[in-house]
Amino acid sequence: MNLLDLDSAVCAIGDVHGRSDLLSAIIAFIEEHSVNSHRPPRVYFLGDIVDRGPDSRGAMEIVCQTLKRWPGSRLLLGNHDYLFRDALTEQRLVQGWHQCGGSTTLASYLGTSDFYSFDDLLRIKERFPEHLQALQEASIVECVGRYLFVHAGINPHAPLSEQHLSDLLQIRQPFLNHVGLLPHVVVHGHSPTKTPRPAVTENRVSLDTGAVYSDVLTMAVIDTESDRIDFYSTDQTGTTKAVCPTIIDRGLGTAWRPMPPT
Numbered sequence: 001m002n003l004l005d006l007d008s009a010v011c012a013i014g015d016v017h018g019r020s021d022l023l024s025a026i027i028a029f030i031e032e033h034s035v036n037s038h039r040p041p042r043v044y045f046l047g048d049i050v051d052r053g054p055d056s057r058g059a060m061e062i063v064c065q066t067l068k069r070w071p072g073s074r075l076l077l078g079n080h081d082y083l084f085r086d087a088l089t090e091q092r093l094v095q096g097w098h099q100c101g102g103s104t105t106l107a108s109y110l111g112t113s114d115f116y117s118f119d120d121l122l123r124i125k126e127r128f129p130e131h132l133q134a135l136q137e138a139s140i141v142e143c144v145g146r147y148l149f150v151h152a153g154i155n156p157h158a159p160l161s162e163q164h165l166s167d168l169l170q171i172r173q174p175f176l177n178h179v180g181l182l183p184h185v186v187v188h189g190h191s192p193t194k195t196p197r198p199a200v201t202e203n204r205v206s207l208d209t210g211a212v213y214s215d216v217l218t219m220a221v222i223d224t225e226s227d228r229i230d231f232y233s234t235d236q237t238g239t240t241k242a243v244c245p246t247i248i249d250r251g252l253g254t255a256w257r258p259m260p261p262t
Helices: 020-037 056-071 079-088 094-110 120-125 129-137 167-168
Strands: 008-013 040-043 139-145 148-150 187-190 202-205 217-223 229-234 240-243
Touching: 008 020, 008 129, 008 148, 020 056, 020 217, 020 229, 020 240, 040 056, 056 129, 079 120, 079 129, 079 167, 094 120, 094 217, 120 129
Parallel strands: 008 040, 148 187, 187 202
Antiparallel strands: 008 217, 139 148, 217 229, 229 240
């Protein structure tokens, strides 16, 4: 299977959580196809680049390089990225961040230690200004055609203009369990799928395949003009291949329209 014409497609990547090895493999896959097609891709990172996994620093570096290399690419802020950004700036939620996996992020930037001071956080801020800039400039939502890209999802009972940040970064069941068409097909991460495959319903495309635990990182390539969606996953062997999503048809069809083989 060939990637879509990348000038009309968005390459949306699920939660990374410090798995720079998997992210590097997917970016290399995108790069190979962009060279062959002579078209720059638009890469949308759906957030949670940091925490839990072994190399948040490396993952953030890949994100920064991608944003610089391919204009039109976006980082969508995840709840873990939000906590990391707070630790580097306001320092209001540092203790909660530690409990949510922040210690692995600190170790990737500073080396393993039993104690990190606020001066250590300042060192990260000073040594990696591009990482902080990417977090500060991250989008909360992006709309392209009938698709809305966001980290966690949306409150299905509120218009987009009245969404709360906490919902966009952290919502689960009220969004996941909602049956019915929404103004947009929501492309999101945050809530790991039941198997390490993407999942599609009538109103959402779920791309968090639990990379830090499953060793599988997943991307959707969405042609927002033709509505074609192709899915790709990479594993710890470094191989990226096309995959079929889990189809969750709740009586309203699904947002995925598979293309016939060529």
